[in-house]
Amino acid sequence: MDAIDAFQDHYPDNVAHCYGCGSQNPHGHQIKTVWDGDETVTRFTPEPYHTSVPGYAYGGLIASLIDCHSTGTAAAAMYRQAGRDMDSLPAFRFVTGSLHVDFLKPTPLAGELVIRGRVKEIKGRKVVVETTVSAGDVTTARGEVVAVQMPENFG
């Protein structure tokens, strides 16, 4: 999916290979996240190969959408709080410290999923993001991610 000025379009190429959100990963989801007021939104249409129970999406897919939607939201929220453009330096880069997912209902494979995030807390290098996944008007999963600013010596 192409989106204009998505958060992920501002990730430098050297950190744009993530399976969930990297624009440079041809095998990945390549999600695109934007602001919608105080919320963030990603739209993603699963493929037939994302199956768990026939007709329904694999939980790992749902978790990875929540994960990368939330880390992208964390970065955008830090830039917004600082009143900075997402291309400005030094860059805010976030990795997942923890990922909690509640699978509320089976997620249908047919059609678009809407992933929405809301910042719950910003404290120091940590951003806590609450994210939901919806199919039509049904919320099928809810997640909470603790995103932590990537240390200089990551790895």
Ligand SMILES: CCCCCCCCCC(=O)SCCNC(=O)CCNC(=O)[C@H](O)C(C)(C)COP(=O)(O)OP(=O)(O)OC[C@H]1O[C@@H](n2cnc3c(N)ncnc32)[C@H](O)[C@@H]1OP(=O)(O)O
């Ligand atoms: C721009 C490019 C970005 C592209 C990549 C997007 C990534 C997409 C999502 C991913 O899949 S990332 C890959 C999976 N994640 C990792 O591999 C991370 C592995 N873990 C680490 O490297 C470190 O544990 C981590 C950087 C997450 C934290 O280590 P730190 O030493 O920097 O954290 P520190 O101990 O200073 O804690 C900072 C705050 O975060 C909190 N925190 C850290 N780890 C946590 C955790 N696991 N659960 C809950 N909170 C956590 C910690 O409590 C604290 O909060 P408080 O300030 O309120 O006290």
